[in-house]
Amino acid sequence: MRMEVFFMKYVSVVGLVIPLLLVGKSPLQAQLEVDRVMQEGNETNHQADIRKFEQIYDRALRDEDTLQMIEGLLGMGETHSRLLQFSEAIDEISEADYLAQQVADTIQWVEAKVQMSRIMRSFRKDSVAYDLVNQAHDLVVRRGGVYARHKLPGIYFELAVLNRTMGRVEETKKYLDRFEAIENGDPESYYFRLEKARLLLLQGDEYGAQELLLDLEMELTEAQTSGTVSMPQASSIIFVYSHLGHLYDDQGDMSKAISYYTMAIHEIDRLQHHIGHQQYLYNYRGRLYYQLGQHQKAYDDLVRSREISETFFGAKSGLNRGFFDLRNRYQERLEAQEQVMAQQQLLLAKRETTILWFRAIVAVLVLFFVVLALWMRNRKQKAKHRKEKELLLQKREEETKRIAQVLEYKNKELTTYTLKLVEKEELIAEAVAFAQKYRDSEGARHLIRKLKQSADDSWEEFHKRFLDVYSGFYDRLIEKYGDLSPNELKLCSLIRLNFSVKETAQLLGISPTSVNMARYRLRTKLALDREVNLHSFMTQV
Structure with a gap:
């Protein structure tokens, strides 16, 4: 079947060859x-x-x-x-x-x-090609969205092919797996299955590769016959024939290998795809002809391989002159682009530097004025606070003076009242002593009661006036030194007013000796040493 298809495809080629042979061409x-x-x-x-x-x-x-x-x-x-x-x-x-x-x-x-x-891959510049596809991959990923989902399968396939040509088995498998797993990948495509077969060959699985290649050969032949395959996909059969030729060559079946190489060559002529691959096919077939002893055919194929190589890939080829120069047009264009970009980046850098300087100057000026404004505001606030403080101190001094004046006045008033109280106590004492002579009389007893009540009222008035000047005096004494009797509190107040023993005795209506005894007991109760002056102590309460 395959040979019938082969004959039908190339009958026109034979028709062209015969007239040429008749006119004496080799x-x-x-x-x-x-x-x-x-x-x-x-x-x-x-x-x-x-x-x-x-x-x-x-x-x-x-x-x-x-x-x-x-x-x-x-x-x-x-x-x-x-x-x-x-x-x-x-x-x-x-x-x-x-x-x-x-x-x-x-x-x-x-x-x-x-x-x-x-x-680049056509000229075996695989590393350059690999870098370019990786750059394309980064651009696609950066773009994202629907475009990335549509484009990534093709990028993965390109990376798989490049890794395979560089002999990287694991990397090839990784990218083929990604192609197969991705949403828009087509694991049933001829391209993918052909690349799978190539991977199997790279892994040493010749049997699996041959089985897959034979399936592809049958499907592609039927698809070409029925016209249901596109031209780019149809070109996959070139490599199917080529790899099957390699496999049969490795198995020692040179006849089948030559047949497949020949079909691959004719498919390239028919489809005009992968023209450069013919140089390898002629070389492979020529080597097999040589082993079979068909030296003329071997010579013709090897010469043809060399002519194709020189025509399309040679450094002297008019089609590609200058390609093998490291500074070819592509490199020169890239360098020119890089120079333009470098100049643009330099201008941009200068512009950015100028902008940065301008921004720095503006920032410094703004900072200066901000600092100046803060300093002036701080200075103003300090002056305001100082003035407020001075006014407050002045008010406090005035208030202190006023309080001192009031206290001084009240103190004088208290002292005057106390002195009058002393006089009053003396008169009351004399009146009581006089009334005692007539104590049997109801009128005398009534007078004595009234005099004592008057004395108590006078002391009550004294305490009010005293606390008005020395507020909380009694409370502080009681809080600090425990429970003091009313007479002891009276004594403390008189000591605070710096009354003498004699004056105290007159006020309390007791003898000076009794006053001294009371002062002694008070000192003991307050746990004061003899060296401590009672008046000084009371002023600290």
């Missing part, structure tokens, strides 16, 4: 001529695509529409990449990268980085 020349004719047919479509994208770019340039300019550049870059015209592709994609960065268009910036990574 088989290799005939093959090259067939390839050229077939490629020209496909290039017609590619050139139409390029013209379409050029028109988009020119119109956008005229309208100053940067986003449309980027779209045109990316379209031209991708088409030139398919034609292996990498020099033009690099110019266009790097320009798109720069413009997308300038307008901060994440979607097209990501696309530019992914396209450039594929070109």
Whole structure:
């Protein structure tokens, strides 16, 4: 079945080869001529695509529409990449990268980085390609939302492919698992299953890989026959044939290996996809022809492999001249962009420095005026407080003077009253003594009672006047020294007024000796030493 399909696909190729052989061209020349004719047919479509994208770019340039300019550049870059015209592709994609960065268009910036990574991968610059895809991944994650959910599967797939080409088994598996697990991933796609087969080969599971590749071959062949597969997906069969060729080669089945390599070569010619991969296929098939002793075929294939390599990937190729120079156009464009960005950043830094200086000066001035205002307010408040304090002190002094004057007046009044009280007590004592002579008389007894009551009233008035001057005196004595008798409290008040023993005796109506005895008992009750002056002590209460 496969051979019938193969025959139907390439009958037109045989028709082209025969006339060439009839005019005396070698088989290799005939093959090259067939390839050229077939490629020209496909290039017609590619050139139409390029013209379409050029028109988009020119119109956008005229309208100053940067986003449309980027779209045109990316379209031209991708088409030139398919034609292996990498020099033009690099110019266009790097320009798109720069413009997308300038307008901060994440979607097209990501696309530019992914396209450039594929070109780098074509030239085995895997580390550069890996960095570019990682940058694209960071941009996609930063953008987030619906776009990230839509784009991340493709980014994971690119990272899986790059890790596989660099021989990183675990990293390849990790990104394939992410692709399979993510919402918009398509684990049933031909791309994914082909990459799974490649991972199995990398892990050494040749049986599992072969089984998966044979299933893919059958499905892709049927899909191509029925026309239910897109061109990019259909190109997966090139690598299915290529890997099956490797497997049969490893198993020693050279005939099957050659058959699969041949089908892969013809699929590339038919689809015009992965043209550069032909150099490896011719090399693999030529080596097998050599082992089978078919030296002419081996020679033709090896020459063809070399011609393809020089045509599309050689340092002298007109298509890609300058690519292998480390300072190629892409690098120069990147460096130019970096220089422009560095200049912009320098200008921005200078502007920011100027702004910072201006802000610093303004901040210092504001701080100065704030400090000045605070200092003036503080000074004003201090002056106000000082004035208020002076007024308060003045009022206190005046109040103290007034209180002192009042106390002095009351003290004098109390002293005067006390002296009068002494005189009164003397008169009362004399009157009582006189009345005692007639105590049998009811009138005399009544007079004695009235005189004693008058004496008690006088003492009551004395206590009121005393407490008016020395408020709380009795309470403090009682609180501190316990229960004192009324006579002892009288004695304390007279001592506070600095009355002599004689004056005290007259007031209390007792002898001076009794007063001294009372003072002694009071000193004992108050637990005072003999050296302590009673009057000084009472003034401290």
